Amino acid sequence: MTTRDKNAPETGPEGALAALRRRLDGARAVRRLNQTQLARIAGLGRTTVNQALNPNASPPTKDTVSALALALRLDPSPLLDLLATATGNGDRDGQDCVVGRPIGDWDPLDLEVHPAAHAPSTTAGDAPCLAGALPGYVRRPHDQALARLVADATAGRSRMAVLVGSSSTGKTRACWEAVQPLARTGWRLWHPFDPTRAEAVLTDLKHVGPRTVVWLNEAQHYLGAGGGLGERVAAALATLLADPVRGPVLVLGTLWPAYADTYTAMARPGQEDAHPQVRALLGDRRISVPDRFDPAAIGAAQALADAGDRQLAGALERAADGCLTQDLAGGPELVHRYRTAPPPARAILQVAMDARRLGTGLHLPLAFLETAAEDYLTDTEYDALDDNWLEQALADLGRTVHGNLAPLRRIRPRRTPGAPASPPAQPGPGYRLADYLEQHGRTERRMQCPPASFWHAAWEHLDDHEDLGRLAEAALHRYRLQWAFLLHQRSACYRDLGTACVSEFVVAQLTGAAAQAVATWAADEGETWAMLQLARESWRGNNLQTAEAYARRAADAGDPDGLYYLGLIREDAGDRQGAKELICQAADHGHEQALLLLADAFLAEGNTANEMTAVREAAEQGSLLGLGRFLKLLREGGDEEQVQQLGWQVAVACGLPGMLLYAGMRREAGDMDAYDGLVHRTAGQPDPATLAQIAEQIQHRGDKTAAEGLALRAAAAGEAQAWGTLVELRLAAGDVAGAEKFARKAAAAGDTLPLLLVAEAHEEAGNHAEAEAFAQEADTAGDAYALLSLADFRMNAGDPAGAEDLALQAGSHGNTEALLFAAKLREEADDINEAEKYARQAADAGAFSDPSFSDVRHGTWIPDQVAAHWPYGLDADGTPSTAWHLQS
Structure with missing residues (x-):
């Protein structure tokens, strides 16, 4: 056996190829790169690099050698000379007889696939979308047509298709997805574009070899090129497709409809035919791409979004027209x-x-x-x-x-159907x-x-009342009290805050004359909450005449609270008969407190029948207190059939809490299957969410065994929040390991709060490391409050600086509660300026947007000394407002 001398001259194709590989691999070793690292630096596929260095593989292409030389900081000229010798072509610039490179070496963005819209993180723990990342792909009917052509090409038949559709309808992405099966079988892709697209095709189309995709994105640059170039391109492509020796090849292009119509339109008699070759080439090779996703495609996109594709989820939310x-x-x-x-x-x-x-x-x-x-x-x-x-x-x-x-x-604006009642306004x-x-x-x-x-x-x-009302709320959320009031006034008191409205919240922030002025204006505008507030304040100040006047106005406006307060005021004035009549009137309107007052009066008189009637009416108005008294009276009556039929009927009027109260009463009476009976009576075959809700309510009522059974059923049926109930139950039972297991199941199902419950339990037990570990898990899983919980743990551990750093980190992610936490820490450190800065940042971001707390006053969220600096709220620029005079 003859062994080649490593120092022999680099002559002949075999010696030149070996020398080329030796130089490349030596440079790789000097730079201490493995093939994967070299591929990444060179922008090539790992398989391409491996084949370039493999002594048993075919010679690499000129593009591959040039890319490797650049990555290894080598002069490409002598390497390309060796490649020219190895391939038997002394002209290095013309040696590469096969154009293109393996499909897997291409980046779709380099082939003009549009970069997709970035999906912003929804929580602090979301992983950011990488620049240029493409969303999941949804296949549509045109993809099926492309797939058939790819199958033909795989079977050895040359094919061509031009996808025709409007701008950004997914034509180029469809072509990219279509050629992926070819990438796995070693096909190449050629994207001609230098010096111009048409010239590149005409110059190098003769070098297209078998199993090559010819990529003609924006095909108007090829087929519509002036000076007759477009016609020459079309003719050359037709020749390529008809040549069995050079096939199979797959030619893919994209066009806007206007271009396709121009190229395929027949010339009128006497008019020069500008595109006969292009028209013949396109023929039946056009595939239409629709502007919109049909319902089936929307469903497929939604499935990908549900599986975690945030880019598609955002597009589905925004693009309501498909x-x-x-x-x-x-x-x-x-x-x-x-x-x-x-x-x-x-x-x-x-x-x-x-x-x-x-x-x-x-x-x-x-x-x-x-x-x-x-x-x-x-x-x-x-x-x-x-x-x-x-x-x-x-x-x-x-x-x-x-x-x-x-x-x-x-x-x-579109016309409103129907005949107008009057000439329309011209907005x-x-x-x-x-x-x-x-x-x-x-x-x-x-x-x-x-x-x-x-x-x-x-x-x-x-001018739109709803727009003005919502902006009034937004101003209130940002503690811009004057604008909250003024915009609410312009909105005709549009309500959207549950049981209260914007002006009522504004009054709760103010004191003295300003509060009195707003409430008086609101009362004059017909707001019964303001009338009742002024009535209560006057009553507490023992100004019974004014109190009665405001309560009467509220009653006349149809608010039963007015009748109720009138009754209380008349009682204080010594008019017991008048008070009773007013309370009865309020009760006739279904006023819960009035009905319960009447029930108390009947109880004092020993009138059980009327007491039962009053508490039943209160229960039917949604009063759980009334329902409890009604069920108690039924049970004391001893009629089991009445308890089961009438009791359940009234309980249903109070919703699920009422039904649970009824089931709890039945359980106390010895009916151990009461909760199972409740489940089936409320929902027949209940959905998992209903089961979880019932389990949570039962847990709060103290029946741990029944709650856990229902929660397990709900969790097994796919209700994520049921795991949280199970975590609470396991923690209450002292089973921390079980709670941890359920918390992780909850997080896997998308509910991270149970991780924080476990973290809090560890913190209370003094297990600070475990507490932080679980809070970090919640943060990684995307819980917006995890960092704030960690801050609280750090504070408890005696590390206020660390607590503040974490709170500010959470605040930078949009957690306004964390900014208020930091503000309170600064206030405790007697740094009022910083406390005010953080509180202002929280206010700017809308920190006071949750009116669900028990005290209507938003200011209770603000550090006391900061609130004292903002007695009239903030101006738009964030500076404290001066005492503003209210406009009517």
Whole structure:
């Protein structure tokens, strides 16, 4: 056997190829790179690198050698000379007889697949989407047509298809997905584009070898090239497709419909036929791509979104018309346009973003946008505005990007069906912000409070009561009390805060004359809550005449509370008969407290029948106290049939809490199957959510065994929140290991709160390391409150600095409660300036948006000394308001 001398001259194809590989592999070893690392640096596939260095493989391509030389910091010229010798072609520049490179070596973005819209993290623990990451792919009918062509190509038959569809409908992505089966069998892909696309095809099409995809994205650049080049390209492609020696090949292209129509239109008599070759080539090779996803495709996209694809989830939320691909393709360019927009256009977009995130409708009046934009500009930017700045900004924002999307579009209201009762009003022009920019603004500007010009513009130019009411709420959430009141006044007291309205909350923040003035205005405007508040305050001040006047006004306005308070006031005035009549009137209107007062009176008289009637009516109004008394009276009556039939009937009127109260009473009476009976009586075959809700209520009522059984059934049926009930039950039983197991199951099902429950239990037991570990698990799983829990643990461990750092970290993720936590820490450290800064940041982000706490006063959330600095709320710029005079 002859052994080759490593020092022999690098002559002949075999010696040149061996020398080439020796030089490349030696340089790799010197740089201490393995093949995977080298592939990543060179931008090649690992298989490509392995084959280039493998002595038993075919020679690498010129592109591969050049990429490896660049990655290894070698001069490519001598390496390419060796490759030319190895392949028997002394002309290195023309040696590469096969164009393209393996499909797996291509990045889809380099083939002009549009980068998809970024999916913002919904919680602090979400992993960010990588730049350029593509969403999951949804196959549609045109994909099936492509798949048939790919199957033909795999079987050895040359094929061509041009996907025809509007901008950003998914044509290029469909081609990319279609060729993936070919990548697994070693096919190459050639993307001709240098020096021009048409010239590249005409120059190198002769080098296309078998099993090659010819990539003609935006095929108008090839088939529509001027000077006759397009016709020559079409003819050359037709020749390639008909040549059995060079096949199989697959030619894929994309076109907009307008181009396809132009190229395939027959010339009129006497008119020059500009595209006969292109028309013949396209023929029946066109595949239509629809603008919108059909219901089946929407369902498939939703399944991917449900499985965790946040990009598709965002597109489904935004693109209600089914134009998902347009949204995904156009989103990044919309954000680029926003970030690079001239100051006036950017200001208009920020106004629109703020308006939408604070609750206005889709259509924004032009006058509002123009007026609001003022404070979004610096003094220099504002002074530099041209006289026609608004027209220029709107024209700029109306230009479309991929997918026919524009940052801001003028909307055209549709006619209302039916004959109008009167001539319609002529509203000014309205504009709609792109959905993707709306979502982007909710993330980017979530910690921002709009400036004063925004609130003034809303006051002056918005007329929709719902829009004004929601902006009033938004102002209240940001502690801008004056604007909350003024906008609520303009909204005709639009209500959307449950049992209270904006003005009632504003009054709760104020004291003295300001509070009195707001309440008086609201009462004069017909707000019964204000009448009753003034009645209560006057009553407490022993001003019975004024109290009675306000209570009477509330009663006359139809509020039974007015009758009830009138009765109490008359009682204090010594008019017992008048008081009883008023209480009876309130009871006739179903007033719960009045009915219970009457029941007390009947009990005192020994009138059990009337007492039962009163408490039953109270229960039927939803009073659990009334229901409890009614069931007790039924049971004392000893009629079991009445208890089971009438008791259940009345309990149903109180909803699930009432039914649970009934079941608990039955359980106490010895009916051990009462809760199982409740489950079937409420829902027949109950859904998992109902089971979990019943289990939670039973747990709070103390029946741990029944609660755990139902919770296990709910969890097994897929209800994530049932695991939380099981965690609480295991912790209550001292079974921490069991609680940990259930908490992790809950987190896997999407509910991270049980992890924090376990963390809290460990903290209370002094197991600080375990507590932090479980809180960190919750943070990793995406729990927005995990960092705040960790901060609390650090505080308990005597580390206030660490606690503050964690709270501020949570605050940077949008957790306003954490910012208030940090503010209280600063107040305790006597650093009022920092405390006020953090509290202001929380207010700017809408910290006071939860009216569900027992005390209506939002200020109880603010550190005491900070609240003292803000007696009248904050101005738009975040400075404390002075005593403002209320407008009527």
